[in-house]
Structure formats: C-alpha cells, structure tokens
Amino acid sequence: MIITTAGRTTDIFIREAQVLAEQYHFPYVERKGVSVEQLKKRYHTDVLVVGKNRLNLSPQELQTDVFFHPNMAMVRAKRLLKGEGDPFIQATGLRSGMSYLDCTLGLASDAIIASIAVGPSGVVTGVEGSFPLYLLVKEGLQHYQSANAAINTAMKQIEVKHAMHLQFLQHTETNAYDVIYFDPMFEERIDTSDGIKGLRSRSITEAITEHTIAEAKRVARKRVVLKDHYKSKRFAEFGFEQQIRKTALFHYGVIDVY
Incomplete structure (x- = not known):
C-alpha cells in the first residue's frame, strides 16, 4: 500500500x-x-x-473506494441517545459500564453503538484481521468529527486491534469481556452496494468454528452473540438461540454463559 x-x-x-x-x-x-x-x-x-475529515482506501483491482464513515450508525446512535431501542442492544444486553469485544469489526458500525451503550465507564475492543481495514477504521474512529460530541467520544473510546479473532481469543484471559460479538460475512448475500463490494475485497474471512465459539464462551462473562442471515445454519450448528425478527433479513443468536 x-x-x-x-x-x-x-x-x-x-x-x-x-x-x-x-x-x-x-x-x-x-x-x-x-x-x-x-x-x-x-x-x-x-x-x-x-x-x-476522511480516509479513502482504493483497492488496486477495483474502481470503488472504501472509506470510514459512521453512516447508518449515526442514525442508530442518535436514536439510542434519545432513549429509543435498538435490536443489537436488545440482543447483546449491553448497558453502562460493561465490556464488549467485537470479533469482526469491519467498519465498526455496531462497535460505535456498543460504545454509546457502555458509556465512558465501559470497554469496547474491536478485532480486525485485514490490515488495510484495521488502519482505515482505527484512524477513522480517532479523527472523524460529527456534529454530535457524544458520538465522537464513543468513537474515540473504541480500541482497535489488528488480529485474527480466534488467535486473539486464545490469548485473552477467561471472563475478560461481558459480551463477545460476531458479525461474519453472511453465507447468503443481501448487499448490492459498491461500497460493500469494496469492503469484501479487503476483508479477511475467518471461519467461525466450534473451537471459535468454545473460546468465545470461555472469554465471555455473560453472553456470546452472533449476527447472521436469517437462513444461516450457524445458529443451530453452534447452539445459539435464534431471535426471530419477521421483517429482517438478518437475525441475532444468543448464548448465555453465566
């Protein structure tokens, strides 16, 4: 690069x-x-x-750029700050002072919402295996300026780590985080935007296995959460309780470990 x-x-x-x-x-x-x-x-x-106010990553083989922007997280964040509900927060159970590990950080949309939910006394860590995306998001979170001070503070609070999530989990102490979260690339494609295509081109797809989930359950104090396509077999395969959302193409799955 x-x-x-x-x-x-x-x-x-x-x-x-x-x-x-x-x-x-x-x-x-x-x-x-x-x-x-x-x-x-x-x-x-x-x-x-x-x-x-932004970094653009232009992959060599594409004419589409990838850039950090809170995007839809901004809409969700403003609703959350007004006291409105969010399905992600309902699934994770996050609240002030809790700790959260995002094993598939991507462009950090859910991590931003998590950071608002846990507040200044909480901890939010995001793991990203792709170095270009790691750099883009780490710097973006630190330097992006929105018109909302609370959202800016939440973004800066997120600690971004460059690592594969299984390796990171294996080197993390037992019961280190309240909630462990996975949002892998869906097995069923539901996106069509050029931006998502660019993101996919630089994502590292690390398989989620029984070993991965076992490590996540060890590291989690309260809950492991999976976001996946509603047709995904991973919910049943790994023992997640699938939370049905009739109008949504993706569902959350939950494993309580306490």
Whole structure:
C-alpha cells in the first residue's frame, strides 16, 4: 500500500499523510496531479488517500473506494441517545459500564453503538484481521468529527486491534469481556452496494468454528452473540438461540454463559 493526499490538498493534510506513512511503515507518494487510478497502475498496489475529515482506501483491482464513515450508525446512535431501542442492544444486553469485544469489526458500525451503550465507564475492543481495514477504521474512529460530541467520544473510546479473532481469543484471559460479538460475512448475500463490494475485497474471512465459539464462551462473562442471515445454519450448528425478527433479513443468536 502507498499513502497519498487528495487531489486538492493543504500542508496540513500532506503532513498528516506523511505521519501515517511513517507510523505504519508505508511509502508516502506526492500526488502531483496524478489520478489515484494512475497511481494504482504505476505502483501495483492499494492507495490510501488522506482527505478532509476522511480516509479513502482504493483497492488496486477495483474502481470503488472504501472509506470510514459512521453512516447508518449515526442514525442508530442518535436514536439510542434519545432513549429509543435498538435490536443489537436488545440482543447483546449491553448497558453502562460493561465490556464488549467485537470479533469482526469491519467498519465498526455496531462497535460505535456498543460504545454509546457502555458509556465512558465501559470497554469496547474491536478485532480486525485485514490490515488495510484495521488502519482505515482505527484512524477513522480517532479523527472523524460529527456534529454530535457524544458520538465522537464513543468513537474515540473504541480500541482497535489488528488480529485474527480466534488467535486473539486464545490469548485473552477467561471472563475478560461481558459480551463477545460476531458479525461474519453472511453465507447468503443481501448487499448490492459498491461500497460493500469494496469492503469484501479487503476483508479477511475467518471461519467461525466450534473451537471459535468454545473460546468465545470461555472469554465471555455473560453472553456470546452472533449476527447472521436469517437462513444461516450457524445458529443451530453452534447452539445459539435464534431471535426471530419477521421483517429482517438478518437475525441475532444468543448464548448465555453465566
């Protein structure tokens, strides 16, 4: 991967791109009016673009960018802050002061909601196996500025780890987190957006096995939760109690361990 700036940039963003390149040990390349597509062809790699209030990851083989943005999490977060319900919170049972481990962080939508639910006294950790997505989300959570201070605080509270989730679980103490969460790529496809296609191109799909769930049950103090397509066989295969949602294409499954 190489790191560069947006086409129209400032000294501030140039320095930010240079700092990221130094921190993560990737080359910094001056833009000099060259398009991102040309940079990808010239360097045969992904391009991370530093712009105003956001980072864009442009995968080498795609014309679609992946970027960090709270997106629908913002709508859910505002509802949650108003005291409205959220199916994810109902499934996880998260409340103030609890600890939460997201084993499939992705773009951190659920982790943001979890962080709001557990509040400043809680703990939220997200694990991401893909280094490009890890970098994108870690930096995005720290630097994205919304108009809502509570959401900004919640995003900054999330600790992002670069690791495969089974390995992370194996090296985590027993009863370390109240809730362990899995949101794997669905076996049944329900998405069509270009952004999701770009995300899939840089995701690392780590299989969820009996061993994975056994480790999650060891590490969890209260509950293990799985989000999956409503037709998924993983609910029954791994012993999750599937919570039926008649109008939703995805369901939550719960294993209580206390």
